Amino acid sequence: MRQVLIAGIGSTPFGRHSEIAIQSLAIRAADAAIRESGIDRKQVGALYLGNFVSGPLTGQEVLAGLVADGLGLGQIPCTKVEGACASGGIAFRHAYLAVASGMCDAALAVGVEKMTHADTATTTAALNCAMDNRSDGISGLTFPGLFGLAWQIHAERYGTSRDQVSAVVSKNKANGLLNPLAQMGANVGADQILQSPLICDPLRLYDCCPTSDGAAALLLVAADKRAELASSPVAVMASAQTRGSARIAGHPDLCTFDATVMAAQAAYAQAGISAKDVDFVELHDCFSIAEIIDTEDLGIVPRGHGGGYALEGRTRVGGDIPVNPSGGLLSKGHPVGATGLGQIYESVLQLRGQHPNQVRDAAIGLTHNLGGTGVACTVNILKRIDA
Amino acid sequence: MHIKVLRCESCGTLDPGPRDLCAACQSDKLVLSEAPGAGALVSWTTIRRAPTRFKGQAPYVVAVVKLDAGLIITGRFSGTEENLRLDLPVEAVSEDEGAYTFAEKAS
Ligand SMILES: [Zn+2]
Numbered sequence: 001m002r003q004v005l006i007a008g009i010g011s012t013p014f015g016r017h018s019e020i021a022i023q024s025l026a027i028r029a030a031d032a033a034i035r036e037s038g039i040d041r042k043q044v045g046a047l048y049l050g051n052f053v054s055g056p057l058t059g060q061e062v063l064a065g066l067v068a069d070g071l072g073l074g075q076i077p078c079t080k081v082e083g084a085c086a087s088g089g090i091a092f093r094h095a096y097l098a099v100a101s102g103m104c105d106a107a108l109a110v111g112v113e114k115m116t117h118a119d120t121a122t123t124t125a126a127l128n129c130a131m132d133n134r135s136d137g138i139s140g141l142t143f144p145g146l147f148g149l150a151w152q153i154h155a156e157r158y159g160t161s162r163d164q165v166s167a168v169v170s171k172n173k174a175n176g177l178l179n180p181l182a183q184m185g186a187n188v189g190a191d192q193i194l195q196s197p198l199i200c201d202p203l204r205l206y207d208c209c210p211t212s213d214g215a216a217a218l219l220l221v222a223a224d225k226r227a228e229l230a231s232s233p234v235a236v237m238a239s240a241q242t243r244g245s246a247r248i249a250g251h252p253d254l255c256t257f258d259a260t261v262m263a264a265q266a267a268y269a270q271a272g273i274s275a276k277d278v279d280f281v282e283l284h285d286c287f288s289i290a291e292i293i294d295t296e297d298l299g300i301v302p303r304g305h306g307g308g309y310a311l312e313g314r315t316r317v318g319g320d321i322p323v324n325p326s327g328g329l330l331s332k333g334h335p336v337g338a339t340g341l342g343q344i345y346e347s348v349l350q351l352r353g354q355h356p357n358q359v360r361d362a363a364i365g366l367t368h369n370l371g372g373t374g375v376a377c378t379v380n381i382l383k384r385i386d387a
Numbered sequence: 388m389h390i391k392v393l394r395c396e397s398c399g400t401l402d403p404g405p406r407d408l409c410a411a412c413q414s415d416k417l418v419l420s421e422a423p424g425a426g427a428l429v430s431w432t433t434i435r436r437a438p439t440r441f442k443g444q445a446p447y448v449v450a451v452v453k454l455d456a457g458l459i460i461t462g463r464f465s466g467t468e469e470n471l472r473l474d475l476p477v478e479a480v481s482e483d484e485g486a487y488t489f490a491e492k493a494s
Pocket residue numbers: 395396397398399400409410411412413414
């Protein structure tokens with residue numbers, strides 16, 4: 001496999017984009033990524049587009065071809081990939097493989113979602129497409145509910161407290177205040193979180209990520225293109241993808257996602273590093289408790305200590321291992337198909353030393369994107385090129 | 388009450404279903420069978436914002452139960468979550484369109 005570089009990045013702000021068509025959001029982000037790279041767009045040999053529910057929510061499919069057409073790319077293979085909330089991460093891995101394998105010298109990964117225009121019932125029904133609706137769905141379970149189940153066990157088994165989980169919310173909301181792309185950065189304290197309405201016990205409103213519109217894109221090239229680049233590139237050290245159980249009955253333990261554990265192990269092995277070499281992490285905090293579980297599954301925090309690390313400030317920027325300096329899904333937003341690529345966009349800025357919430361001396365970053373009931377996971381490890 | 392499950396005729400594995408091939412041996416010889424509805428509570432949550440088809444029922448408690456027969460089922464818990472704890476002995480008490488409701492096991 002060849003060395004792959006991220007040569008260009010683009011993103012819309014995450015939030016509400018009522019007046020912009022879904023393909024236009026994707027084209028804005030992708031066009032910015034192409035222009036920044038300095039690569040001629042006719043050199044792009046493949047496009048992978050991550051999207052979850054454009055059909056039910058916007059009535060628009062064939063997005064990959066539509067976006068390539070709008071961008072003025074060649075008549076190249078254009079493929080939409082879907083893995084619920086991990087759709088963006090999967091699109092990135094496919095673009096990475098297209099370049100790493102030698103199939104093409106440049107490939108585009110684009111992620112997009114448009115959700116805020118739909119009413120809550122329609123959005124909930126669309127999001128519930130990500131669970132096995134013939135088994136878990138018939139009980140009336142929801143996605144927040146899945147994390148309520150996980151929280152209950154984490155609290156009983158490890159003594160994880162409401163204050164510890166609230167520390168995750170406060171940190172990510174505060175990080176989002178510094179990020180111009182974030183949908184809802186805020187200063188929120190433990191009392192305010194505790195006063196927000198219960199969604200599914202013990203999850204409250206502040207424990208849940210918002211509904212978002214947005215797009216993010218990355219242009220990947222083979223390392224031998226480096227001299228042609230107009231931007232400062234970042235190296236891809238590893239890109240791993242795994243499958244976990246599609247239903248709750250298949251999870252032997254609801255307090256861990258085996259897809260994350262396996263993807264992290266595969267990524268560390270591919271990169272030839274261990275968890276302690278990572279300088280910062282952008283992970284899948286769709287719900288506050290998810291960040292605690294993910295830090296443990298990724299091996300950056302000892303099992304059962306995710307809550308303690310959060311409350312002690314060890315996952316803040318300036319702490320032992322900064323987690324979600326972008327604000328994460330909780331604060332930056334979660335335009336489902338774009339989320340995994342947005343994490344990589346943020347990480348590239350960190351590794352260039354240009355992030356608005358910069359981690360000092362960041363040389364290696366890790367991104368983690370998880371879909372459905374843990375059915376799909378991607379973990380990427382990125383490196384500053386002089387590091 | 389008993390719970391409807393799938394039983395693999397080749398290797399005996401039980402599965403809550405629906406499933407096309409046995410998860411253990413991939414045989415397609417899955418037959419409808421029954422397992423005792425007694426088990427232990429794995430976790431629970433109270434759903435206050437429900438999907439449209441369950442809206443009229445909210446708030447309701449979703450429970451994950453590990454049956455004594457070995458398999459895990461996602462269902463409902465009858466009543467509120469106030470006195471629930473991990474490993475609480477429970478048993479199935481009713482069924483509605485394939486979804487089972489559990490209650491604390493009468494001792
Ligand atoms: Zn079998």
